[in-house]
Amino acid sequence: MTQRAGRGKAGQILDALMKGQTLKYLIFSVLLLNFVQYFLEEAQQASLMLTAESPLLAWTSVFVTTIDELGWIVLSGVVGALGALQSSRATSDVLCAIGAHHCEQSERRATLFGD
Numbered sequence: 001m002t003q004r005a006g007r008g009k010a011g012q013i014l015d016a017l018m019k020g021q022t023l024k025y026l027i028f029s030v031l032l033l034n035f036v037q038y039f040l041e042e043a044q045q046a047s048l049m050l051t052a053e054s055p056l057l058a059w060t061s062v063f064v065t066t067i068d069e070l071g072w073i074v075l076s077g078v079v080g081a082l083g084a085l086q087s088s089r090a091t092s093d094v095l096c097a098i099g100a101h102h103c104e105q106s107e108r109r110a111t112l113f114g115d
Contacts, residue, residue: 028076035069042066 016022046062060067 024080028073028080031069031073031076035066035073038065038069039063 042063042065046059049062050058
């Protein structure tokens, strides 16, 4: 019995979240909802505090949390894309072209596992 399975229902829920990409998409969805919430709140603040003639620095100071949240969304998207690229077969082919040692391992793996 695994340690997570010994925790009962909480362990089962965690196992379900960890399968596939569920946890990643759940976190990304919460980030997007948080982004929308902050954007709407800060847009309301900006409409009360700023005019069309306000400098860019004033606008960015009002939308500071939205900008920060956008940075986290972009960062999580880049990390997710790099993770998908790392696990893809294309990465294996690129590494094979760079070094013969990896290519030999890749060929052995393909022979053993039928890739």
